[in-house]
Amino acid sequence: MAFAKAQDLVVLLGKDGKRFIIRVSPGEQLHTHRGFINHDDILTQPWGSVLTSHLGHPFYLLRPSIHDLILNIRRESQIVYPKESGYILLKMNVLPGGRVVEAGTGSGAMTMVLARGVMPSGRVYSYDRRQDMIDVASRNLSRAGMLDLVDFKCRGLAEGFDERDVDALFMDVREPHLYLGQVREALAPGAFFGALVPTTNQVSALLEVMEAKGFVDLEVSEILLRHYKTVAARLRPVDRMVAHTGYLVFGRPVSEES
Secondary structure: OOEOOOOOEEEEEEOOOOEEEEEOOOOOEEEEOOEEEEHHHHOOOEOOOEEEOOOOOEEEEEOOOHHHHHHOOOOOOOOOOHHHHHHHHHHOOOOOOOEEEEEOOOOOHHHHHHHHHHOOOOEEEEEEOOHHHHHHHHHHHHHHOOHHHEEEEEOOHHHOOOOOOEEEEEEOOOOHHHHHHHHHHHEEEEEEEEEEEOOHHHHHHHHHHHHHOOEEEEEEEOOOEOOEOOOHHHOOEOOOOEOOOOEEEEEEEOOOOO
């Protein structure tokens, strides 16, 4: 039977659905709206067990998922949500040991997903023109234990990417169509390109340049997510859903002479 250890990230899930993600530190306490829990008490319980706050409220002790970590990172910018990031990993064939470039680090949510995809021996190269965003992302990746999988680079995309023959390249920037020349130089022939943009005019601009620069297998998609109330006798959709957060555009570069 496995137990949580000191410095592990854990989720404490209340019966009201409220989640608390903490790093177990002996001698510390978690203070919640349902009372406090001693970190030392976590170390004596197996995963999946129930802890009780000093007010008598139960909390389930669980391992955090990447989904949990993404939705609980410190945000200084809009993030790529899990409903898109999982599809991006599959479409761009992000696999253990792969080399992936990311343009537009932001708060590091997608960086975290890419790092999880290439671990344990792969590499993510993440570019952003703002050092303050790289600093935020670095702290988020460090908290998740994935910082050693990522190289951060602070500069504009017009200067191009240092890497060559990478397996995949993902862009989350305002005008990705302006940098497809740099994208082609970084990607291996036939490798995977993806981008997220919020508006249809950005999609149109990107498609025009992709067609002109020899990208094939083009796809544009949008992912909507609807949750349901988990009451067996009254199963129905919840009143709100995660609707439009961006359009996904994918393609693969081939010889421009083709």
